Amino acid sequence: MDDSRKVVLLCGGPSAEYVVSLTSARSVSHNLDRHRYRLRVACIEDDGSWIFPDEVWTSETPPSRVEKLFDLLDMPELCPVGYLTRRTPAEGLARLQQWAPDLVIPMIHGAYGEDGRLQGLLDFMGVPYIGSSVLASALAMDKRRTKDFLAAHGVKTPRHMVITRSGSPSQREDQFAAAGHLLGWPLVIKPNRGGSSLFSGIANSPDDVRKMVTRALEADTEVLIEQHIRGREVTCAVLDLAESFGGRIVCPPTEIRPLKGQFFDFDSKYRPGAAAEVTPPDMPESTINRIQAMAEKAHDLLGCRGMSRTDMFVGEDDQPIYLETNTIPGMTPTSLLPQGAAALGVSMTALLTGLLEGVFERIVEPRSRRE
Numbered sequence: 001m002d003d004s005r006k007v008v009l010l011c012g013g014p015s016a017e018y019v020v021s022l023t024s025a026r027s028v029s030h031n032l033d034r035h036r037y038r039l040r041v042a043c044i045e046d047d048g049s050w051i052f053p054d055e056v057w058t059s060e061t062p063p064s065r066v067e068k069l070f071d072l073l074d075m076p077e078l079c080p081v082g083y084l085t086r087r088t089p090a091e092g093l094a095r096l097q098q099w100a101p102d103l104v105i106p107m108i109h110g111a112y113g114e115d116g117r118l119q120g121l122l123d124f125m126g127v128p129y130i131g132s133s134v135l136a137s138a139l140a141m142d143k144r145r146t147k148d149f150l151a152a153h154g155v156k157t158p159r160h161m162v163i164t165r166s167g168s169p170s171q172r173e174d175q176f177a178a179a180g181h182l183l184g185w186p187l188v189i190k191p192n193r194g195g196s197s198l199f200s201g202i203a204n205s206p207d208d209v210r211k212m213v214t215r216a217l218e219a220d221t222e223v224l225i226e227q228h229i230r231g232r233e234v235t236c237a238v239l240d241l242a243e244s245f246g247g248r249i250v251c252p253p254t255e256i257r258p259l260k261g262q263f264f265d266f267d268s269k270y271r272p273g274a275a276a277e278v279t280p281p282d283m284p285e286s287t288i289n290r291i292q293a294m295a296e297k298a299h300d301l302l303g304c305r306g307m308s309r310t311d312m313f314v315g316e317d318d319q320p321i322y323l324e325t326n327t328i329p330g331m332t333p334t335s336l337l338p339q340g341a342a343a344l345g346v347s348m349t350a351l352l353t354g355l356l357e358g359v360f361e362r363i364v365e366p367r368s369r370r371e
Helices: 019-030 063-074 087-101 117-125 134-141 143-151 167-182 206-216 265-269 285-303 334-342 348-370
Strands: 005-012 037-044 050-053 084-087 102-107 160-164 187-192 199-204 224-225 232-240 246-248 254-258 275-278 307-314 320-326
Touching: 005 019, 005 087, 005 232, 005 348, 019 037, 019 063, 019 348, 037 087, 050 087, 063 224, 084 087, 102 117, 102 143, 102 167, 102 224, 117 187, 117 320, 117 348, 134 143, 143 160, 143 285, 143 320, 160 232, 160 254, 167 187, 167 224, 167 348, 187 206, 199 206, 232 285, 246 254, 246 285, 254 334, 285 307, 285 320, 307 334
Parallel strands: 005 037, 005 102
Antiparallel strands: 037 050, 050 084, 160 224, 187 199, 187 224, 232 246, 232 254, 232 307, 254 275, 307 320
16 A cells, blocks of 8 residues: 555646746656655646646656646646546535645645635645745735835835825826835836736836836736845745754855846746856855845744745845745746755755655644644
8 A cells, every 4th residue: 555645736826827837836746756745736727727637646657647737737628538627616625625635735826826825725624735824925925015024123125115006097197206206216116916027127217117017007906116226136045844854944045147138037037048047146155144144034034934035136235135035936947946955955856855744744743643
């Protein structure tokens, strides 16, 4: 009898990051230790329906079968009869409960997967999962409130303002005109609860602000306008692995240098070769220590669990300035968290195993002892 742990990988989701989620999930499925874990995959579509493969993968499952699933998720209309099953949300949750997984890997980026809603659902069902809790997920997803919260604890953040969808057109026009005077030019425009730099850009005039905010308001009810920081962009991951895999690890930071465009946009993040990423960066050790300290402080203050990746700029004074924290960072072949772990000699398989076993060690096993 197979006594490996039962793991469900959730991917997809109704946000604009659906394709990124599939790419992350594909990488996770390829690198998961199949001798230790029995894997199932469920994909949530933008209409809320759930798609399942009609088989359980084992250590003997050919890689071609795994790859086929993600190809079909990209184009489910080409699905052979009997290979994938589409269910309503209620049926999908019932199937998940029927599977009785030992653990869920949420690999849904953005809205519904990274903002606490999925975590709350899993908590309600009593299903353990890797990653942050409801509160930490919801707070970190809200860039404006995260910045306000961390600034109150001494973390340096850019000056910013918010334009909301509920404001009147005349109010928004006044804000478009005032933004540059309040924060200085150029300005960074981004959805307050978005990810992957979608609907984001750099504005150099009130007309740019008007166009970019109007577009970003299609993706979110609040749009963040930030002071543009001149400096070097970096990111730093914090991992809470099982003790046997190293426990708390603060990875070396990675410097991000877009090779095209003005900033680290969606194309730069996910197209191989579109950005130069250096781990660790050529910076003084004292600066690297400050970057790591800020990443760990944000992780702990927000209450993150398992993993987080914090983005920053390092100004001309070598001081890091906080931008945002991701609680479900990308796990694609070009993603930054796996790069930080790899710089310490931690492979993707060891990273995933350490994250999963950390949940069993800190949450599942203590719970079973109490019961």
